[in-house]
Amino acid sequence: MTDIENPMVEACRADVPAELLKRIHEVPTEEVLEQLSTSEQGLDNTEVRARRKCYGINRLSEKKEMLILLQFLLQFHNLFSYLLLAGAVLSFVSEQLVQGEGSLYIAWALLAVTLLNAIFTFFQEQKAKKAMKAFRNLMTSQAVVLRGGERMQIESEHLVPGDIVLLAEGDRVTADARLIEQSMLKVDHSALTGESEPQLRSLKATSGNVLRSRNMVFSGTLVQSGTGTAVVVATGDHTQIGKIARETGEVEQSASHLQRQIAHFIRTISYIAISLGVSFFLLDYLMARNPLWVDLVFAIGIIVANVPEGLLPTVTLTLSLAAQRMAKLNVLVKNIDAIETLGSLTVICSDKTGTLTENNLHVHGVCLNGSWYDFERKQGLLSLEQKHVHLRDIPGMQDFNDILVLCNNSTLNREKSFGDATELCLKDFVGAFSNVGYIEGNQPRLHEIPFSSESRFMVTVHSYNDHARAYLKGASEVVLQMCTHYFEAGESLELTDDLRRRLLDQDISYAAQGFRVLGCALKTVADEHDDLERGFCYYGLVVMQDPPRPEVAESVRLCKEAGIRVVVISGDQESTVEHIARQTGIVEGESPVVVNGTDLPDISDEKLKEILQSPELIFARTLPRDKLRVVSLLKEMGEVVAVTGDGVNDAPALRRADVGIAMGLSGTEVAKEAADIVLLDDNFTSIVSAIKAGRAAYDNIKSFITYILTSNTPEIVPFLLFILLDWPLALPVLLILAIDLGTDMLPAIGLGMEKPESDIMQRPPRDPSAKLLTWRMIARSYGFIGPLQTAFSYLIFFDILFAGGWDWGVDIAVNSPLYMQAITGFFATIIITQMFNVFACRTSKLSSFSKGLFSNRVILIGIASEAMLLAVIALTPVGQRVFGTAPFDLAYLPVMVLFGAIILACEELRKYLYRTRGLFGLE
Structure with missing residues (x-):
């Protein structure tokens, strides 16, 4: 049958009727399935392919982008471009007033500069957009569906109406769907309905409004707890959120803190340029010392000399390169502001599992009948006192395995396993010597009380012969409280308070060795409506191990050297968390402060702030709301906080933190959305790499700003001396442009690509209120190195003039060979001293030689290009x-080389004084 003959294709051409969608919550489940031509077993692959052709990809239509031409034209919308364009217009006017004096060259040069800036920034912006699209593909949503009765995981964009989706805690709902089964399912619909609290779902219609009815779930919402099964009724633009998206314009993204600082810097420099240019133009015009066209050229020169034309493309490229470097370090930067904030972090609140540990959880052994059984993973065998033991020789082992497999929501198969890491670990253990599929198929599930961070236990009820069984797993102290008996040597014995304490001590002893421990129990019940919170029989412990990542200890050491405290916030018990913290070096002292989450409600904010000042601090048995409270109080104390998270309930803390860091592998979609940064490998070491890269990016921006500002002084002073003292103009406008864009640009880009200084992680965190451009940087550029360059350049300039026979007060024509030699010498002196200056700017504190003179190839290429451009301008007929x-x-x-060496030596002395005595720093 062809697609055209397929009745499903004919039906779906008209989409699901709008009338049906409005009342889909009120229609009986059987009718919904019938209308959608599906069943509780899901669609088969043929129908899926047919529907996908009709309904398309389950994705919201992207907003139509602005025309490429308009995007390009917007690159001219900045003060620098306006200034340069104004300069071009003035140059054209000057050319009309007096022709043949070089104003036409200046005009075309300024237009070319503006155009090149726009082209460069435009292509960088387009490149960044492509990179972000690629990054989004790394974070595509997943959905668990039933197709032909088989459970599988697919990309959410492949969902079609009629699909049967399975929902669990932490899932992002990616299509509108009608519930057909649910167990304690809570979904956060606040994005659509404004409900502040997640609402418990129902199988019955609870409102005439489809959005308010609790038997529906909608695309863009989040599963907070529980499980459910639903049939997809709408995808893509036909969903409720798709309708809203069509009606809502895109919100303009606000500028980041770094972008605002750069904009402030641009405004400051531009206002200075305009003020100087206009003031001295008026001054000379009123004094009537020069013709009008000379005053115009002078004003243009002042403006051009002050404007660092290469700043915007260099900043853009530096940030783009920083984001790309971080991506290679498995760090996806979603919010560019986070790059700057990373440099000022003072506290990292880190999860334990997967971040500090390998996230390679496996069963270490089990404790049954008062005996310890080691699990040998490679052989898949249990041993008692180093002797292999068969399962049938361990009383209660089969029931124990049933608990581990059935009180479990993960899926373990050869193609692809998915689910909670702990639950996968338990099934993997049982699968070493039993048929997991047979256990699951032989005892159908009737009911479930899902695990939650508050209750810390999970119960499932299953058919078992002619009755039912309830299986329980969770934190040992909770499980033991729900038990009245314990299993030993084939018997169910009464559980006394004394024995309960001894069993709990056993749990604590394993946890103190860094193991994760779960208590397991079961009870026979009449049906799923029986009492499921007491009367269980305690079977024993399953002891799991997730070893710390070997590289974390070194990363923690680097954090401590960088003045960054690491605070562990974990849901595991105190002894487990402390053991991992000691292994990773977070805790080194004998008496760290350990706070149990169960005690936090009784601790006042003021008291908790005192606790948060502790140098070594651990939080155990915490809830997500505890993490949010800790982060909030740390920020109130003036700390700059990064927090890691992976769960749905971590989202508030991720948003509240200065830098929210989500786990890319184990994290839920909502955690990734709430975060500023996503760790693609879930590794704590990647956080430290990101901090290092973030500090380096900020340092590099400051370095090339310091570098390009230095040449402003020898560019501005010749015009000031020309107008005030009637000195010969030592540097025409075209040569200023040659410096700013021809010679300074590539070395500045090289500084933007500079590797971090060796001591970058030994420095204290940067003050978050610190400015990108400081008065000390201005003093260094305009009051120290700049004046040196100016003085050296004038020495060469006047020496050439005097050697050629010129005397003070004698007019000299701009086309005089002697004058042209002198301005070329002035220009060359700036270029050569800037070659030495770029090496000086590679470090802010350490010696310039600490990085090696040849370690940055881009700077070396930049210096070579400077020399070539100098040769072209000075030696070729076209350049002349x-x-x-x-x-x-x-x-x-x-x-000239000696002058450059003097500048480098002066900078080395300044850095030495800064390192040894704290004097003359640029911060």
Whole structure:
């Protein structure tokens, strides 16, 4: 049968009728399934393919992007572009007033500069968009469905109406669906309905409004707890959230803190440029010392000299490269502001499982009948006192395995296993010597009380022969409280308070060795409506191990050296958490502060703030709301906090933190959405790598700003001396542009790609209120290195003039060979001293030689390009004609190199004084 002949294709061409969607919650379940031509076993693959052709991908239509041309034109919407364009217009006017004086070259050069800036920034922006689309593909949602009665995991975008989806805690609902089964299912519908609390679902319609009815779940909502089964009724743009998306315009994203600082810097520099240019233009015009066209050229020169034309593309490239470097370190930066914030972190609140540990949980052994049985993973055998033991020789072992397999929501198969890591670990253990599928198929589930972080236990009820059984697993102290008997040597014996305490001590002793421990119990019940919270028979412990990642200890040491405290917040018990904390170096002292989450409600905020000042601090048995409270109080104390999380309930803490860090492998979709950063490998070491990369990115931005500002002084001063003292103009506008874009640009980009300084993780966290551009940086550029460059350049300039026979007060024509040689010498001195300056700017505190002179190839290429451009401008006929230059005596080159070496030596002295005495730092 072809697709055209398929009746399903004909039916779905009209989509699900709008009338049916409005009342889908009120229609009996059987009718819903019939209308959608599906069953509780799900669709078969043929129908799925047919429906996908009709309904398309389950994805909201992306908002139509602005025309590429408009996106490009928007790159001119900034003060720098306006200034340069204004300069071009003034140059054209100047050319009209007096032709043949070089103003036309200046005009076209300014237009070219503006265009190149726009092109560069535009392509970087497009590249970033492509990168973010690729990153989104790494984080696509998953859905668990029944197709042809078989449970499988698929990409959520492949869902079609009629699919049967299985929902569990932490899942993101990715299509509108009608519930057909549910067990204690709570879904957060606040995104659609504004309900502040997650609502318990029902199989019955509870409202005439489909959005308010609790037998429905909707795309974009979040499963907070429980489980459910639902049939998909709408996908993509036909969902409720799809309708809202069509009606709502895209909210403009606010600028990050770093972007605001750069914008402030641009405004400051631009206002200075405009003020100086206009002021001195008016001054000279009023003094009537020069023709109008000369004043215009002068004003243009002042503006161009002040504007660092290469700043915007260099910043864009630096941030783009930082994000790419972090991606290679398994760190996905969702919020660019997080790159800057990473440099000022003072506290990391970290989970234990998967972050500090390998997330390779496996059963270490089991404790039954008062005996300890080791589990040998490779052989799949149990041993008692180093002797292998067969299952049938261990009383109660079969029932114990039933508890581990049936009180369990994970799926274990050869193709793909998915579910909670703990539950997968338990099934993997039983699967070593039993048929897990047979156990599951032989005892159908009747009811479930799902695990929650508050209750800390899970119960499932299953058919068992002619009655039913309830299986229980959870925290030992909770399980023991629900038990009245215990199993030993084939008998069910009464559980006394004394024995309960001894069994709990046994649990604590294993936990103190870093193991994760679960208590297991069962009871025979009449049906699923029986009492499921007491009367169980305690069977024993399953002891699991998730060893710490070997590289975490070194990362923790680096954090401590960087002045960053690591606080562990875990749901495991105190002894387990403390053991892992000691193994990773988070705890080294004899008496760390250990806070049990059960005590937190009784601790006041003021008291907890005192506790939070402890140098070594651990939180155990915590709930997600405890993490939120800890993060909030730390921020009130002035700390800059990063917090890790993977669960749905971690989202508030992730949002509240200065940097929210979600787990990419084990994290739920809502945790990833709430976070600023996603760790693609769930590894604590990646956090430290991100901090290092973040600090380096911020340092690099400051370095190249310091570098490009340095040459502003020798660019501005010639115009000031020209107007105030009537000195010959030592640096025409075209040569200023050649410096800012031709010679400074590539070395500045090289500084943006600089590797972190070796001591970057030995520095204290950066003050979050610190400015990108400091007065000390301005003093260094405009008051120290800049004046040195200016003085050295003028020495060469005047020496060439005097050697050629020029005297003070004598006018010199701009087309005079002597004048052209002098301005070329002035220009060359700036270029060569900037070559040394770029090495000085590679570090802010350490010696420039600490990184090795040849370790940054981009800087070396930049220096080579500077030398080539200098040669083109000074030695080629085209360069001489465009820039008005002429070759100078090469005997000046060693002197220029000496001047550059003096600048580098002065910077080395400044850094030495900063390292040893704390003087003359740039912070």
